[in-house]
Amino acid sequence: MDQETRGPGRTGKRAPYANGAKKRAELVEAAFRVFAEKGYLGLSIRQIAEAVGTSHTALLHHFGSKEALLEAVLVLREEREGPWRQELISEKGLLETVPAVMRHNAGIRGVIHLDATLRAEAISPDHPAHHFLLRRNQDFVDSVQSELERELAAGRLREGFPPAVLARQITALVDGIQLSWLYDESVDMAEHLQGFMDLIKKT
């Protein structure tokens, strides 16, 4: 949650996670792999700990709660994929990037499953991951919207459809299609997003 910018703990005493940051990072990494490979099927922290190779209390020592661990996994994913997405956007533009992201997501089912589950669980404002997920979603909407404004200014979009609405539609479509796909993998996520891009493109 609150990992302020702070150099790798040289002093080794004052700050929490001064040396523990390394161990913590390993655990998140391992947990990420467990989710990505074995999927998210209502795993208890005891099961996660076993798959990762520690005790469940050790996990809690580093993360404080189960939800905090789950959130840390999603943060890791964001850190890992954010730059890659941004690069792809500036290379190929938004209209090609979104379907490409969907193709990529089809390869990390467990993480997408975790994402969908946590997002529904965290609807209540007092859920520990609520604000993180709300912010992440809003950031995504904002980033899509600014790209849409660029495309619109370049004359590549149909007129009369406000980017703010289109941005939220795209975001919602991603969420909804991922849910559909989690229920039935024969749903082609990229195709459905590509279809939407074709709808808003100037003919």
Add this chain to the structure above:
Amino acid sequence: MDQETRGPGRTGKRAPYANGAKKRAELVEAAFRVFAEKGYLGLSIRQIAEAVGTSHTALLHHFGSKEALLEAVLVLREEREGPWRQELISEKGLLETVPAVMRHNAGIRGVIHLDATLRAEAISPDHPAHHFLLRRNQDFVDSVQSELERELAAGRLREGFPPAVLARQITALVDGIQLSWLYDESVDMAEHLQGFMDLIKKT
């Protein structure tokens, strides 16, 4: 789940739920009201039982499991709203009905919350409500698709966009926008669905 057509139990002995059906229906009705009014916030069956006015074991006796109760609530909702939706479609057509349904859903937040939560929880195929939700979703996609084909044949839709893809996009958009709205009620669900309808309409 398996409420076959069966007259109100006259004999009062052989069939399960012969007399219990009345009590069961009351319980579902009460549970529905609890969700619609107080919202779904990780309620335990003990809390639901208290709000409904029974013991949690009585609920389990009638429904077998918590998920079965939740599913029964969604079945009740389907039975209640299905006919209304169908009527609206034949009156106003699909393009006006979908936004109208979103306006209606904005008035039953707790049920929408329950729906979103259960849908994410039931992704795993061995979840008790998995097949019900998969079928309900597929039925919705099919029904939207056949309406789109009618609209297309009537010349009211842009050409080159297969109804099968559009139908799934609309379904996913409904799911995704409802999620967005659960996080932030200032999101206008009807507006976003109306916007999509405008995108696929023939100009």
Add this chain to the structure above:
DNA sequence: GTCTATACTGTGATAGAC
């Protein structure tokens, strides 16, 4: 700082008395 051991509360579920 890191981890183990242990116990506490609440969950969904089951068995059996009435």
Add this chain to the structure above:
DNA sequence: GTCTATCACAGTATAGAC
């Protein structure tokens, strides 16, 4: 049909060993 125990399991909190 309903209620009283009781169950195994969940997430969590704390004390203390290394």
